[in-house]
Amino acid sequence: METSRQTEQQQAAERRREELLRAADRVVLREGPDASMNAIAAEAGITKPILYRHFGDKSGLYRALAERHTDALVASLRDALDTPTGRRERVEAALDTYLAAIEARPQVYRFLMHPAEDSRAPERDFEVGRHSAPLLRRLGEELAQVVDERVDLGPGGALLARTWGHGIVGMMHAAGDWWLRERPCSRAELVQSLADLLWGRLAAAADRLGGPGL
Amino acid sequence: METSRQTEQQQAAERRREELLRAADRVVLREGPDASMNAIAAEAGITKPILYRHFGDKSGLYRALAERHTDALVASLRDALDTPTGRRERVEAALDTYLAAIEARPQVYRFLMHPAEDSRAPERDFEVGRHSAPLLRRLGEELAQVVDERVDLGPGGALLARTWGHGIVGMMHAAGDWWLRERPCSRAELVQSLADLLWGRLAAAADRLGGPGL
DNA sequence: ACTGCGAGTTACCGAAAGTAACATCAGTCG
DNA sequence: CGACTGATGTTACTTTCGGTAACTCGCAGT
Numbered sequence: 001m002e003t004s005r006q007t008e009q010q011q012a013a014e015r016r017r018e019e020l021l022r023a024a025d026r027v028v029l030r031e032g033p034d035a036s037m038n039a040i041a042a043e044a045g046i047t048k049p050i051l052y053r054h055f056g057d058k059s060g061l062y063r064a065l066a067e068r069h070t071d072a073l074v075a076s077l078r079d080a081l082d083t084p085t086g087r088r089e090r091v092e093a094a095l096d097t098y099l100a101a102i103e104a105r106p107q108v109y110r111f112l113m114h115p116a117e118d119s120r121a122p123e124r125d126f127e128v129g130r131h132s133a134p135l136l137r138r139l140g141e142e143l144a145q146v147v148d149e150r151v152d153l154g155p156g157g158a159l160l161a162r163t164w165g166h167g168i169v170g171m172m173h174a175a176g177d178w179w180l181r182e183r184p185c186s187r188a189e190l191v192q193s194l195a196d197l198l199w200g201r202l203a204a205a206a207d208r209l210g211g212p213g214l
Numbered sequence: 215m216e217t218s219r220q221t222e223q224q225q226a227a228e229r230r231r232e233e234l235l236r237a238a239d240r241v242v243l244r245e246g247p248d249a250s251m252n253a254i255a256a257e258a259g260i261t262k263p264i265l266y267r268h269f270g271d272k273s274g275l276y277r278a279l280a281e282r283h284t285d286a287l288v289a290s291l292r293d294a295l296d297t298p299t300g301r302r303e304r305v306e307a308a309l310d311t312y313l314a315a316i317e318a319r320p321q322v323y324r325f326l327m328h329p330a331e332d333s334r335a336p337e338r339d340f341e342v343g344r345h346s347a348p349l350l351r352r353l354g355e356e357l358a359q360v361v362d363e364r365v366d367l368g369p370g371g372a373l374l375a376r377t378w379g380h381g382i383v384g385m386m387h388a389a390g391d392w393w394l395r396e397r398p399c400s401r402a403e404l405v406q407s408l409a410d411l412l413w414g415r416l417a418a419a420a421d422r423l424g425g426p427g428l
Numbered sequence: 429a430c431t432g433c434g435a436g437t438t439a440c441c442g443a444a445a446g447t448a449a450c451a452t453c454a455g456t457c458g
Numbered sequence: 459c460g461a462c463t464g465a466t467g468t469t470a471c472t473t474t475c476g477g478t479a480a481c482t483c484g485c486a487g488t
Binding site: 087088136137140147149150151152153159160162163164166167168169170171172173174175177178179184185189190193194196197198199200201202203204205206207208209 | 301302350351354361363364365366367373374376377378380381382383384385386387388389391392393398399403404407408410411412413414415416417418419420421422423
C-alpha cells in the first residue's frame with residue numbers, strides 16, 4: 001500500500017509544518033519581525049535547513065505565517081460587515097474590529113504590515129510599486145468586493161469600489177497606527193471620527209473665520 | 215583667526231555631506247532602498263567609514279535622505295493646498311500632487327515608505343506601533359495642521375483634525391500604491407474617486423437591490 | 429621641524445541568510 | 459538477510475552586509 005503511506009507522510013509533513021509555524025509565531029511574538037531563522041529553528045527544536053526545506057526561504061515562512069493571521073482577521077471583519085444593521089453601524093463595527101485586533105496584539109500586527117518579501121523575483125521591472133504589505137492589499141481587495149456587492153454605485157461602480165476599498169483600508173491602517181502609538185483618545189472615539197470622515201463631515205464643515213477654508 | 219577656520223571647516227563638511235547625500239540618492243534611485251553602504255560609498259568615490267562618520271549609521275543616512283525628499287513633497291503639497299479656490303478643488307489638487315510625485319519617481323517614493331529605521335533605541339517597550347514610515351507620519355501631521363487651521367470642526371476639533379490628517383494620508387497612500395501597481399485608471403479619475411469618497415458618496419449611495427446594503 | 433587634527437584607508441568582526449555534504453533511520457524490494 | 463531509497467536531521471561552510479578598530483597621510487599653526 002504505497003498510496004496510503006504517501007498520504008501518511010504528507011499528513012505528517014503537514015502537521016510538522018503547522019508545528020513549525022506555531023513555533024515561528026511564538027518567536028515573532030517574542031522578538032518581533034526581525035527574528036532570525038536560527039532563533040525560529042531553535043524554538044522549534046530543530047536547525048535551519050529544515051525550515052528551508054519546508055518553506056523555501058524566509059519570505060516563504062513569513063508568507064505562510066502571515067496568511068494564517070490574515071485569514072483570521074479577514075474572517076472577523078467579514079463578520080462585522082455581515083451584521084444586519086445600517087451601513088454606518090457596519091462600518092463602525094468593521095473599524096472597531098480592526099482596531100481591537102491591532103490593539104490586542106500589536107506585535108502580530110506589526111509583523112503583518114512588514115513587507116518582508118524580498119521575494120526572489122529578479123524578472124521584476126525594478127519592482128516599482130510593489131511594496132505595500134500583503135495584508136493591506138488583501139484587506140483592500142476584500143473590502144472592495146464587499147462594497148461592490150452591496151452598494152449601488154452606478155456605472156463604473158466596480159472600479160470605484162476597488163479604489164474605495166484600498167483607500168478605506170489605508171485610512172484605517174494609518175489612523176490605527178497613529179492611534180496605537182499616541183493613544184490620543186479611546187477606541188470608540190477614533191471609530192466615530194473615522195466614520196465621520198467617511199460620512200463627509202470634512203466636506204460639510206464650515207470654514208474657519210478670517211480666511212478661506214481648506 | 216580660529217573661528218573663521220572653524221566655520222570654513224564646518225561649511226566644507228556640510229558641502230561634503232550634501233555631496234554624499236546626492237551620491238546616495240543616485241544609488242538608491244538605481245538600486246532601490248536595499249542599496250548597500252559599500253555601494254553608496256563607492257558611488258561617492260570613498261569608503262564606508264566616512265559615511266559612518268557623517269551619518270552615524272545606515273538609518274542616519276536614510277533619515278537624512280528621506281528628509282530632503284519629504285521636505286520637497288511637503289512643500290508642493292502645501293502649495294497645492296494654498297491655491298485660492300474651493301475646498302474640493304484644493305483637496306483634489308493635493309491628491310493629484312501626491313500621485314504625480316509617486317508616479318514620476320516611484321523608486322524614491324518606495325524608498326520613503328520604507329520603515330528602514332531600526333534606530334538604536336533599545337529602551338523601547340518592544341517598539342509597539344512604531345512601524346509606519348516617517349513620511350506618512352510627517353504628512354499626516356502636516357495635513358492635520360492645515361485642517362485644524364482652516365476648518366471649523368467645533369469642540370474637539372484639534373483631535374478630529376489629527377485623526378483625519380493621518381487617515382486621509384493613509385487613504386492617499388494605500389490607494390496610490392494600488393493604483394501605481396495596477397494602473398486601473400487615469401490619475402484624474404483616481405483623484406475624483408478619492409475626493410468622492412471624502413465627500414461622503416459612500417454614505418449617500420443606495421443599497422444594491424435584493425439585500426441590505428453595506 | 430614638530431605637533432595635532434581631520435579626512436581617508438585597509439582590514440577586520442559578528443550576525444544572519446542560505447547551502448552543501450554528510451549521517452541516520454524508516455520501510456521496500458531482490 | 460542485505461542493498462536501495464527517501465525523508466529527517468545535523469555540522470560546517472560561504473556570502474553579504476552593517477559596523478568598527480587601527481593605521482596613514484596631508485596640512486594648518488606654533
